Amino acid sequence: MRHTVLLYNPRSTSPGKQRLPLSLLAVSSVIAEDYDLEFIDGNLIADPVSHIIERARTTGAKLLAVTVMPGPQLRQAVPVCRAVKTALPDLTILWGGYFPTQHWEVALRSDFVDYVIQGQGEPPFRKFVDMLHYGGSPADVPSLAYKNGGIRVNPRAPYVPMDNLPWYPYDKLDVTAYVGHSYLGSRVLSHNTSFGCPFACNFCAVVALSSRRWLPESAERVASIVSYLHDRWQINGLEFHDMDFFVSEKRTAEFAERITGKGISWWGLGRVDTLMSYSDNTWEKMKRSGARMIFMGAESGDDETLKRMNKGGKSGTAMTLALVERMKYYGIVPELSFVLGNPPDPAADIEATITFIRQIKRVNPATELVLYIYTPVPQEGSILMDEAVRLGFRFPETLEAWASPEWAKFSMRRDPGTPWFRDNVRRRVRDFEAVINAYYPTVTDIRLQKHWRRLLQTLSGWRYRFEFYDWPYELKALQRLIHYRRPETTGF
Numbered sequence: 077m078r079h080t081v082l083l084y085n086p087r088s089t090s091p092g093k094q095r096l097p098l099s100l101l102a103v104s105s106v107i108a109e110d111y112d113l114e115f116i117d118g119n120l121i122a123d124p125v126s127h128i129i130e131r132a133r134t135t136g137a138k139l140l141a142v143t144v145m146p147g148p149q150l151r152q153a154v155p156v157c158r159a160v161k162t163a164l165p166d167l168t169i170l171w172g173g174y175f176p177t178q179h180w181e182v183a184l185r186s187d188f189v190d191y192v193i194q195g196q197g198e199p200p201f202r203k204f205v206d207m208l209h210y211g212g213s214p215a216d217v218p219s220l221a222y223k224n225g226g227i228r229v230n231p232r233a234p235y236v237p238m239d240n241l242p243w244y245p246y247d248k249l250d251v252t253a254y255v256g257h258s259y260l261g262s263r264v265l266s267h268n269t270s271f272g273c274p275f276a277c278n279f280c281a282v283v284a285l286s287s288r289r290w291l292p293e294s295a296e297r298v299a300s301i302v303s304y305l306h307d308r309w310q311i312n313g314l315e316f317h318d319m320d321f322f323v324s325e326k327r328t329a330e331f332a333e334r335i336t337g338k339g340i341s342w343w344g345l346g347r348v349d350t351l352m353s354y355s356d357n358t359w360e361k362m363k364r365s366g367a368r369m370i371f372m373g374a375e376s377g378d379d380e381t382l383k384r385m386n387k388g389g390k391s392g393t394a395m396t397l398a399l400v401e402r403m404k405y406y407g408i409v410p411e412l413s414f415v416l417g418n419p420p421d422p423a424a425d426i427e428a429t430i431t432f433i434r435q436i437k438r439v440n441p442a443t444e445l446v447l448y449i450y451t452p453v454p455q456e457g458s459i460l461m462d463e464a465v466r467l468g469f470r471f472p473e474t475l476e477a478w479a480s481p482e483w484a485k486f487s488m489r490r491d492p493g494t495p496w497f498r499d500n501v502r503r504r505v506r507d508f509e510a511v512i513n514a515y516y517p518t519v520t521d522i523r524l525q526k527h528w529r530r531l532l533q534t535l536s537g538w539r540y541r542f543e544f545y546d547w548p549y550e551l552k553a554l555q556r557l558i559h560y561r562r563p564e565t566t567g568f
């Protein structure tokens with residue numbers, strides 16, 4: 077008899093912007109041969125609670141496996157899992173992904189999360205699912221955290237190279253529901269080609285997940301998967317959601333060669349120093365293959381702050397400027413994210429970064445900007461985290477508190493309410509963002525017609541020239557009319 081496993085992806089984005097649930101596709105790939113899978117996506121259905129209860133009763137499923145990122149996804153995961161547990165106390169609830177990897181104790185302190193798997197999910201998930209259905213002890217499942225008197229945390233499983241894992245079980249869900257439309261193309265899907273990142277930036281949640289390992293799929297396998305998505309769903313755009321797609325130049329160049337001519341525009345995340353070290357030849361290949369836009373963490377306009385962030389490698393402000401210039405030459409759009417308002421002097425940090433962003437826009441006006449506000453992540457030895465604690469910062473101790481609007485805002489990194497952050501500083505960032513986005517309307521706003529661009533530029537011109545960003549209500553009102561599906565944003 078085949079057992080059914082329910083896989084729940086809590087809502088993470090606004091309607092119409094849903095991405096393939098890559099995390100659940102990844103973990104379920106290792107059980108797809110032997111178990112029936114049912115994906116339940118909070119982005120696609122209005123009432124996940126009734127749906128989960130109905131499917132569990134109909135199929136007799138014993139397990140609800142849930143992926144949880146902090147922010148809106150956690151906000152839905154908490155009430156849904158609580159309600160499901162109340163209705164079906166025997167249904168085991170397992171959480172995995174970014175939030176429970178960092179905050180496993182808080183998750184397990186609740187009375188509706190039974191187990192947590194930390195870090196890379198595939199091998200421990202297989203062991204856990206078999207244990208639940210065929211017997212065994214939780215003590216033998218690596219990377220598992222669970223309740224047993226107190227909270228027990230098993231040692232992490234050894235990392236598994238991605239080429240040794242099966243392809244995603246695409247046939248088990250309706251892929252067409254995830255084909256989106258954006259700057260990249262009219263039929264856009266997403267994929268993930270590696271696990272982890274070799275760096276250890278002080279503010280980044282990736283470090284807790286992958287402990288500085290980078291496990292890539294081979295270029296050959298990535299190209300085969302891309303060809304499959306292209307042939308089967310006629311995609312012409314692809315978002316690569318790797319933490320760092322570009323670590324290996326050899327892999328990038330080979331992948332680019334392999335997909336050239338397929339007519340696919342693609343987007344990925346990388347580091348400034350890695351990309352700057354690429355040869356012109358590799359950049360040419362990337363361009364020819366359809367590379368359209370690359371997301372990078374520029375993080376700060378101040379080199380001292382970059383050091384404190386432990387950005388590592390050779391990245392620095394001069395290199396960021398050189399790279400955006402280089403990308404202009406190749407016609408590939410840089411999308412730069414910044415983490416503003418770092419303690420101990422958030423206001424000074426913001427001013428340095430604003431000045432730097434103005435320089436960047438002068439060099440390459442097409443550069444996209446993503447402005448986050450610094451929020452701590454739990455990370456051993458992070459001087460930023462230590463300093464945050466010294467300034468009075470504490471993470472919530474219950475899932476209910478994490479799911480509150482205040483902490484959801486914290487997780488969205490736009491209005492974090494941290495002790496060192498005053499409201500006028502937050503407003504400074506958002507006002508500047510409104511003015512610069514109006515003065516340099518992005519090339520990726522696909523619905524933004526020429527006359528709107530001109531109007532925004534005209535209205536914001538005096539503000540930009542005189543560096544007067546306060547209260548740009550007229551610009552914010554106009555910008556509300558504009559929609560752009562950024563690969564890294566949610567639309568919330």
Ligand code: B12
Nearest residue numbers: 088099143145146147148149172173174197281318319488
């Ligand atoms: C795609 C993506 C999104 C998508 C949504 C994805 C979805 N599930 O619907 C969108 C664009 C909507 C999005 C939005 C946001 N995101 Co996001 N996102 C990512 C991104 C780029 C990739 C995630 C992914 O799919 N990876 C591929 C899969 C295969 O890997 P994985 O998720 O790590 O899964 C593995 C393990 O974690 C584990 N696992 C995961 N789930 C489960 C479940 C079970 C049961 C088990 C056993 C194991 C397991 O096993 C998997 C395989 O090994 C990551 C960065 C990254 N590259 O990881 C950021 C990231 C997760 N996002 C982040 C953030 C902050 C956000 C936003 C808050 C940003 C914002 N300000 O708007 C929003 C909030 C949305 C929300 N929380 O609801 C942060 C999280 C930071 C943190 N403190 O934890 C990350 C790490 C980016 C970063 N470097 O800061 N995001």
Ligand code: SF4
Nearest residue numbers: 273275276277280282
């Ligand atoms: S910010 Fe980027 S480079 Fe730094 S640890 Fe996170 S994923 Fe790696």
